[in-house]
Amino acid sequence: MLIDIHCHCNLYLNLDEIIKEAKDIGVEKIISVGMSALGLERMLEISRQYDSIYPALGIHPEEVQMNKNIENQLDSVLELIRKNKNKICAIGEIGLDHYFVKKRELYPLQQKIFNSMLSLAQELELPVNLHTKGAEQIVFDTLTSFRIPNINIHWYSGPENLLKKGIDRGYYFSITPAFSYSPAVKKVVIMVDNEHLLLESDGPVKYSGKIGTPSMIRDVLNFISKFKDVSPAILESQIFENTKKIFPKIF
Numbered sequence: 001m002l003i004d005i006h007c008h009c010n011l012y013l014n015l016d017e018i019i020k021e022a023k024d025i026g027v028e029k030i031i032s033v034g035m036s037a038l039g040l041e042r043m044l045e046i047s048r049q050y051d052s053i054y055p056a057l058g059i060h061p062e063e064v065q066m067n068k069n070i071e072n073q074l075d076s077v078l079e080l081i082r083k084n085k086n087k088i089c090a091i092g093e094i095g096l097d098h099y100f101v102k103k104r105e106l107y108p109l110q111q112k113i114f115n116s117m118l119s120l121a122q123e124l125e126l127p128v129n130l131h132t133k134g135a136e137q138i139v140f141d142t143l144t145s146f147r148i149p150n151i152n153i154h155w156y157s158g159p160e161n162l163l164k165k166g167i168d169r170g171y172y173f174s175i176t177p178a179f180s181y182s183p184a185v186k187k188v189v190i191m192v193d194n195e196h197l198l199l200e201s202d203g204p205v206k207y208s209g210k211i212g213t214p215s216m217i218r219d220v221l222n223f224i225s226k227f228k229d230v231s232p233a234i235l236e237s238q239i240f241e242n243t244k245k246i247f248p249k250i251f
């Protein structure tokens with residue numbers, strides 16, 4: 001069984017088709033991660049409709065430039081997550097972004113939201129699904145102030161010394177379909193041991209012009225298997241075990 005641990009299921013217009021296609025190729029569980037304050041209710045709704053979808057709730061770091069009211073909405077978002085703590089498997093997608101978010105004046109608010117999401121994860125004893133683009137050092141520094149059960153770094157593309165630090169700290173790293181063309185993602189696959197790898201589509205993000213879907217993680221598995229010279233079947237069961245360790249609530 002394959003598990004897509006980071007997908008934005010609420011953003012597809014043809015979710016029925018996407019889920020069916022994923023099941024047909026052996027992707028039986030999908031963690032759907034939150035982004036905007038507005039999308040969280042919808043996320044819970046689709047997880048009731050599809051038994052293969054497991055919600056993670058959180059505020060994406062780019063929300064500070066998408067939603068002018070996010071600071072005022074923060075308390076009610078935290079309340080919504082607390083209220084649904086038994087239905088969710090993680091806090092995510094959360095983190096910092098200093099690459100797509102260029103306005104430095106937004107960084108203090110982004111940090112405030114990130115800190116409040118991390119203390120919520122600590123309080124609820126939930127793992128986190130992290131975005132670190134262009135802010136890897138600050139994210140890694142911030143994490144030392146919190147006790148989080150398990151940490152997944154999604155689509156890591158930062159410097160090698162921090163990748164090493166994350167590996168030393170026992171973080172998990174999820175690999176996207178960008179693996180086929182991105183040297184940064186290849187570096188993660190080379191350096192991270194098989195016991196800390198996970199699979200994700202980050203759909204509907206596009207890869208070489210094609211909309212990303214959970215079914216693509218079968219190819220990601222096959223790529224990694226060639227790269228690491230381990231059979232797809234062995235790697236599939238290893239990654240299954242890894243997923244069980246970090247996200248026990250989806251089992």
Ligand SMILES: [Zn+2]
Pocket residue numbers: 006008033093202
């Ligand atoms: Zn994402």
